[in-house]
Amino acid sequence: MILQSVHDLRHLVLIISLGGMFVYDPKVLKEMHEALSPGNEWANDASMIIVVFSKKEDDCVIRDREYYLFDTGMATGSLILRATELGLVAHPIAGYSPKKIREILGISDDHNVVTLVIVGKHSEKISPILSDKQAEAENKRPERIPLDKFVYINMYEEV
Numbered sequence: 001m002i003l004q005s006v007h008d009l010r011h012l013v014l015i016i017s018l019g020g021m022f023v024y025d026p027k028v029l030k031e032m033h034e035a036l037s038p039g040n041e042w043a044n045d046a047s048m049i050i051v052v053f054s055k056k057e058d059d060c061v062i063r064d065r066e067y068y069l070f071d072t073g074m075a076t077g078s079l080i081l082r083a084t085e086l087g088l089v090a091h092p093i094a095g096y097s098p099k100k101i102r103e104i105l106g107i108s109d110d111h112n113v114v115t116l117v118i119v120g121k122h123s124e125k126i127s128p129i130l131s132d133k134q135a136e137a138e139n140k141r142p143e144r145i146p147l148d149k150f151v152y153i154n155m156y157e158e159v
Contacts, residue, residue: 019058019072020079021105024048031104032116037095041129043118050090050117051101052076055110072114083119091118 059068083090098113126135
């Protein structure tokens with residue numbers, strides 16, 4: 001299943017020109033676990049980690065606007081949707097060391113490691129490795145900021 005999923009997801013990445021690396025070799029995954037921040041130990045059970053990286057020069061720059069992060073985010077969202085269609089759970093995280101990830105995987109310093117997407121299958125059981133807060137979030141969606149705090153109509157106004 002993982003190899004077919006890697007093929008399907010890699011095809012999507014090629015279509016949208018996202019820089020990405022699909023890591024599913026157990027030895028490499030184990031090395032990558034050392035780059036995860038405390039609180040992300042749950043990711044050690046994942047069967048694949050997608051490393052999303054990009055660089056400004058690979059996309060449009062108009063004056064002071066750099067589009068590579070926008071386009072990389074759009075591509076990552078599409079990748080997560082496709083993984084979900086394939087019956088996988090794809091969870092992007094920010095808790096990792098980009099420097100360590102680049103070192104482990106040989107990614108050059110001119111690339112920005114934007115996120116790691118942790119990929120695996122959904123489990124019916126709550127992992128005992130999760131903190132109480134993480135376990136609660138698995139059962140109940142965390143409260144979100146109300147839309148009227150960040151969505152504006154016609155004009156920006158301080159709230």
